[in-house]
Amino acid sequence: GEDVEQSLFLSVREGDSSVINCTYTDSSSTYLYWYKQEPGAGLQLLTYIFSNMDMKQDQRLTVLLNKKDKHLSLRIADTQTGDSAIYFCAEKGGGSYIPTFGRGTSLIVHP
Amino acid sequence: DGGITQSPKYLFRKEGQNVTLSCEQNLNHDAMYWYRQDPGQGLRLIYYSQIVNDFQKGDIAEGYSVSREKKESFPLTVTSAQKNPTAFYLCATVAGGNTGELFFGEGSRLTVL
Numbered sequence: 001g002e003d004v005e006q007s008l009f010l011s012v013r014e015g016d017s018s019v020i021n022c023t024y025t026d027s028s029s030t031y032l033y034w035y036k037q038e039p040g041a042g043l044q045l046l047t048y049i050f051s052n053m054d055m056k057q058d059q060r061l062t063v064l065l066n067k068k069d070k071h072l073s074l075r076i077a078d079t080q081t082g083d084s085a086i087y088f089c090a091e092k093g094g095g096s097y098i099p100t101f102g103r104g105t106s107l108i109v110h111p
Numbered sequence: 112d113g114g115i116t117q118s119p120k121y122l123f124r125k126e127g128q129n130v131t132l133s134c135e136q137n138l139n140h141d142a143m144y145w146y147r148q149d150p151g152q153g154l155r156l157i158y159y160s161q162i163v164n165d166f167q168k169g170d171i172a173e174g175y176s177v178s179r180e181k182k183e184s185f186p187l188t189v190t191s192a193q194k195n196p197t198a199f200y201l202c203a204t205v206a207g208g209n210t211g212e213l214f215f216g217e218g219s220r221l222t223v224l
Binding site for chain 1 (some may be wrong): 142144151205213218
């Protein structure tokens with residue numbers, strides 16, 4: 001089946017930028033998502049990007065999509081301790097209504 | 112407020128017992144999903160329902176059962192046949208339209224003693 005890969009951990013210093021990377025295999029992906037999960041809670045959609053876009057910016061968040069390499073990244077500027085969470089990459093192909101999730105990247109922000 | 116309510120938040124059960132996790136939504140979404148989350152495993156799809164009175168198995172349906180008698184409700188039963196049921200369970204709905212955005216409940220943590 002289709003696959004979404006992301007590294008499991010990322011540690012950054014408060015105030016620095018964080019970059020979380022994701023690769024996927026489905027060449028027919030139409031939507032790619034970033035979800036955030038705080039401890040003991042459900043996931044919340046942070047942002048999504050349509051496959052015909054290269055970049056999307058929303059306040060401190062920047063999403064970059066390299067469709068040729070099937071690579072998606074999430075950059076968080078000026079990372080704060082409140083950004084500590086698990087970040088999930090997900091993709092949805094045009095012929096499916098069920099997204100495929102990566103395993104999640106635990107972002108740890110230290111002072 | 113519109114949203115998804117999962118209950119109970121924490122549940123303990125003895126081996127051999129069935130347990131039912133509740134998921135209720137007032138978002139008027141047609142599609143509902145159940146996921147299981149284990150540390151380092153990400154989300155795995157158990158069952159999903161695109162419409163009332165219809166549901167489909169996901170990737171790990173063995174040992175689970177669901178029903179979808181009402182649009183608002185999609186309960187999940189973890190049966191005694193599920194060999195390793197201790198996990199965090201997440202219910203989600205899908206908004207209409209093409210974006211496929213998922214809305215999640217707060218989750219239920221099941222521990223088998």
